[in-house]
Amino acid sequence: MKPENEWQQELSPEQYRVLREKGTEPAFRNEYWDNHREGTYFCGACGLPLFSSAAKYDSGTGWPSFSAPIDPENVEATGDTSHGMVRDEVVCARCGSHLGHVFPDGPQPTGDRYCMNSLALKFEEKEG
Numbered sequence: 001m002k003p004e005n006e007w008q009q010e011l012s013p014e015q016y017r018v019l020r021e022k023g024t025e026p027a028f029r030n031e032y033w034d035n036h037r038e039g040t041y042f043c044g045a046c047g048l049p050l051f052s053s054a055a056k057y058d059s060g061t062g063w064p065s066f067s068a069p070i071d072p073e074n075v076e077a078t079g080d081t082s083h084g085m086v087r088d089e090v091v092c093a094r095c096g097s098h099l100g101h102v103f104p105d106g107p108q109p110t111g112d113r114y115c116m117n118s119l120a121l122k123f124e125e126k127e128g
């Protein structure tokens, strides 16, 4: 694991607040909630591929939402009962950075709603 002072140097202050301090960006005022382009979303901290645009859907929440990760091995859900809500925090499996939360009210067949922060992701559009 990388020391926090290195993360602080590599990430913008906004990214650092979300990825390393579990911050949440404002709904509808973030980069990817309404992004309908085809491509892949990578971890904003370490570049691990996390979500495909194929699994992205409009949840109406104002945050980018996905029904499933690219590979279940690439994300980890950990219990989080802060703010009096039962929900699972989602972190990058490789670098441990905070990405968002997963809720059990997503579309079928997974029934999962991965509610992510745009600041925690880096989108690359598919070529061609």
Ligand SMILES: [Zn+2]
Pocket: 043, 044, 045, 046, 047, 048, 092, 093, 094, 095, 096, 097
């Ligand atoms: Zn990562």
